[in-house]
Amino acid sequence: MLSITGxxxxxxxxxxxxxxxxxxxxxxxxxxxxxxxxxxxxxxNLISGFLRCDSGSIVFESKAIEGLPxxxxxxxxxxxxxxxxxxxxxxxxxxxVMVGLHLSGRAGVLSSVLRPRSxxxxxxxxxxxxxxxxxxGGIEHLADETPDSLSYGMQxxxxxxxxxxxxxxxxxxxxxxxxxxxxxxxxxxxxxRGLRDTGITVLIVEHSMPLVMGxxxxxxxxxxxxxxxxxxxxxxxxxPKVIEAYLGVEEGQSDA
Amino acid sequence: MxxxxxxxxxxxxxxxxxxxxxxxxxxxxxxxxxxxxxxxGAIAMGTCFCMGRAGQITLAQSGFVAIGAxxxxxxxxxxxxxxxxxxxxxxxxxxxxxxxxxxxxxxxKGHYLGLVTLAFSLVxxxxxxxWTSVTNGASGLYGIKMPSIPFxxxxxxxxxxxxxxxxxxxxxxxxxxxxxxxxGRAMQALKYSEWGAQSSGIDxxxxxxxxxxxxxxxxxxxxxxxxxxxxxxxxxxxxxxxSITVIAMxxxxxxxxxxxxxxxxxxxxxxxxxxxxYPQVQPLVYxxxxxxxxxxxxxxxxxxxxxxxxxxxxxxRLAGAATDAT
Numbered sequence: 001m002l003s004i005t006g007x008x009x010x011x012x013x014x015x016x017x018x019x020x021x022x023x024x025x026x027x028x029x030x031x032x033x034x035x036x037x038x039x040x041x042x043x044x045n046l047i048s049g050f051l052r053c054d055s056g057s058i059v060f061e062s063k064a065i066e067g068l069p070x071x072x073x074x075x076x077x078x079x080x081x082x083x084x085x086x087x088x089x090x091x092x093x094x095x096x097v098m099v100g101l102h103l104s105g106r107a108g109v110l111s112s113v114l115r116p117r118s119x120x121x122x123x124x125x126x127x128x129x130x131x132x133x134x135x136x137g138g139i140e141h142l143a144d145e146t147p148d149s150l151s152y153g154m155q156x157x158x159x160x161x162x163x164x165x166x167x168x169x170x171x172x173x174x175x176x177x178x179x180x181x182x183x184x185x186x187x188x189x190x191x192x193r194g195l196r197d198t199g200i201t202v203l204i205v206e207h208s209m210p211l212v213m214g215x216x217x218x219x220x221x222x223x224x225x226x227x228x229x230x231x232x233x234x235x236x237x238x239x240p241k242v243i244e245a246y247l248g249v250e251e252g253q254s255d256a
Numbered sequence: 257m258x259x260x261x262x263x264x265x266x267x268x269x270x271x272x273x274x275x276x277x278x279x280x281x282x283x284x285x286x287x288x289x290x291x292x293x294x295x296x297g298a299i300a301m302g303t304c305f306c307m308g309r310a311g312q313i314t315l316a317q318s319g320f321v322a323i324g325a326x327x328x329x330x331x332x333x334x335x336x337x338x339x340x341x342x343x344x345x346x347x348x349x350x351x352x353x354x355x356x357x358x359x360x361x362x363x364x365k366g367h368y369l370g371l372v373t374l375a376f377s378l379v380x381x382x383x384x385x386x387w388t389s390v391t392n393g394a395s396g397l398y399g400i401k402m403p404s405i406p407f408x409x410x411x412x413x414x415x416x417x418x419x420x421x422x423x424x425x426x427x428x429x430x431x432x433x434x435x436x437x438x439x440g441r442a443m444q445a446l447k448y449s450e451w452g453a454q455s456s457g458i459d460x461x462x463x464x465x466x467x468x469x470x471x472x473x474x475x476x477x478x479x480x481x482x483x484x485x486x487x488x489x490x491x492x493x494x495x496x497x498x499s500i501t502v503i504a505m506x507x508x509x510x511x512x513x514x515x516x517x518x519x520x521x522x523x524x525x526x527x528x529x530x531x532x533x534y535p536q537v538q539p540l541v542y543x544x545x546x547x548x549x550x551x552x553x554x555x556x557x558x559x560x561x562x563x564x565x566x567x568x569x570x571x572x573r574l575a576g577a578a579t580d581a582t
Contacts, residue, residue: 048455074457086452088444090512098438099445103457105438109466112437113430123437166456 001026001201002047002170007056009042016042018225019056024170024218029192029202031212033236034222035245040205041083043222044174047203048080049073061169075103079168081159083175083205089148093139093158096147097130100162104129130165137161137191153184160191170201177208189215213237221245266432269518270425277417287413291485293525294417294424295478299498300505300517302474305431307503308511309440310467311447313366315499316357316373317475319380322494324350324476325483326384329397332484339403343423343480350476351469358468362461377496384491396490403484420481427474431514434470443467497539504542507549510556519558 002024009017017039024030032040045051047058049070058066065073079100087096105126111119134140139157147155156176163171173192177185189211196202196217206212212219212233219236221229223245229236236242273290280286299317306314327349328342337345361372384391391397405415434440442463445453453460483489501524509520524545531538553560 050451050454069459070451070454071457071459074455080455082451082455086449086455088448088452090448091441091444095441095444099441099453099458100456102438102442102445107438109434109439109470112439113433115433115437119437126438162452162456 001061002203003059004043004047005057005059007043007046007058008054009039009046009051010054015225017046017053017222020222020225020227021056022220022227022230024201024203026201027196027199028217029196029204029215030218030220031216032203032205032220032222033207033209033212034228037224038222038245039225040222041174042225044080044172044203044205048078048172074166077167077169078172079163079166079170080172081156081163081174081176083178085147085152085155085159087147087155087158087162090146092143093145093147093150094127094130094134094143096158097133097162097165098126100133100165101126101129103166133161133165137164152179153181156180156188157191164195164200168200170203171195173202173204173206175205175207177206177211185211262432262436266425266429269428269515270421273417273421273424277414277421281411281414284413287411287417289525289529291413291417291420291481293522294420295482295485296502296505296525297518297521298424298427298478298481299475299502300509300521301427301431301514302471302478303502303506304511304514304517305434305474306467306471308506308513308516309435309447310443310463312464312467313370314373314468314471315370315496315503316354316376316472317499317502318494318496319373319377320350320354320472320475321479321482321498322377322380322384322489322491323353324479325489325494326391326397326479327476328480329400329483329489330390332400333397339419339480339484342484343477346480347473347477350479351473353476354472355465355469357472358465362464374496374499377494377499381491381494384494391491394491396488396493398488400484400487402487416485420485423477423481427477428514428518430470431474435514439463500539500542504545507546507556510558510560512555513558513562516556516558520556523557 005021006019007017007021008015008019020043032043034040042051046053049068053066057064060076060078063076065076088099105122107119107122131140131143134143137157137160139154139161142150142154147158176188180188185208192202192204193215216233219230219233220227221236221242228241228245229239231239273294277287277290280290299321303314303317306312324346328346331337331342331345332339357376361369364372385394402412402416403419404412405419408415435443442453442458445456445458446460446463450460505520505524506517507520508523509518510516527541528538531541549556555563
């Protein structure tokens, strides 16, 4: 569904992402892991369009999306959440999720000012869909709260609900478990598996190994901007390069 | 908010200047004060719309007001156009200039945006001073009559106030409708999280451009009314002080609520009256308003009141739920 071929991004002399290629198959949960500074978030931003590749290609559903701005990639069905939540802190949770339904509306300046029936119907439809997204995310009771009065875990769930309201084909989550406690992380894992079971493809960057190992169908490992391994959870776990990247090696053993 | 309470609120807002004006029908002084409250109110609404709701800092108020004023004045003075055409043209031309200004400054944010828009205001004043063949330079333009409503034999200042009220109310409805819609949500997303907005499919470049153009148009129309009311405009009519006064109004009333612009413009305009004899004190007073508000009521009057009411209602609801449970 998504294929990345030879994606590279340099910042000055640093190869943040260096000729990385991998595939995200439809209907699977793919995890992108690696030590701090491995280039995971950079790669994420290349895919969602907040950064542009220096070279390489990104193809989504057989369309080349490299070169499109982020909002166009969103309209192709790519939704994402952020490592640091990007919500409207003082708008209601309902309105936050309604932002995610931007693409399912069409009203521009003129029809928003004049409010013809079509615009009012559209607003009603968007609100209904947002409430439905909150219900599916299990947070409908928070509809009238504002994110700045809620816990970090809840804010993440709002972001997920907003992304899900877009009815995406691919959901990208950047460290969704960061700052969550164990219970919240388990809930999150259940939530993500539930999403996959409804047919959504998930690409996730994550540090929490219990989460990654618990839910992923496929794991891609980055280190210093390069892909060093990929495979199933068990394959990756047994791969000596991965162990080396995470734990380091004793001197004299590095040739092994 | 239900459709009914929105209608009620708008009815009250529309009637306020009409009624107040009727009460002071025979006082040129109070009618003038009301007129200035509404002109400032329209500029302040444009400011709240751009800064408070979409997060785009602007000090371009005096520039856009000046453009609107000159366009209207020139059309009437040189081509004998009626005031209606003057106002509409002022709105359109200011809007277009706002659009053009937004293109090169698209990538700027925060203080940088403030500086460039400030520079824009200064450039407009320079052009007004030196483009003598059109603007008559520092001597300014004069020689039109205050427009009035045909077949109505009221105090001409009251008639003018009625026409201005129509414009002022239209600005309010346009801003309020945009804020309460898909468009308003996109503006809020732009303000709080450009990344979040883009990942939700919002074309933030387009929203920024449009917001700038719309707020410029609102300010330009206010400039046209200023020109028709004072019947004289010159470069010194539109100094940076205007931008700063209007921002003080928005901060006092509440930047994030369009009604804050209405409250703030009324309070500051009234407060201004005793100070008119001491022009050198005015900037001090605005500075004081801004500092005191930022320390004690950073959200401004209207959002703070709205917040207090919302909290009280929530507490009552929770208390109600608790008694139901027992």
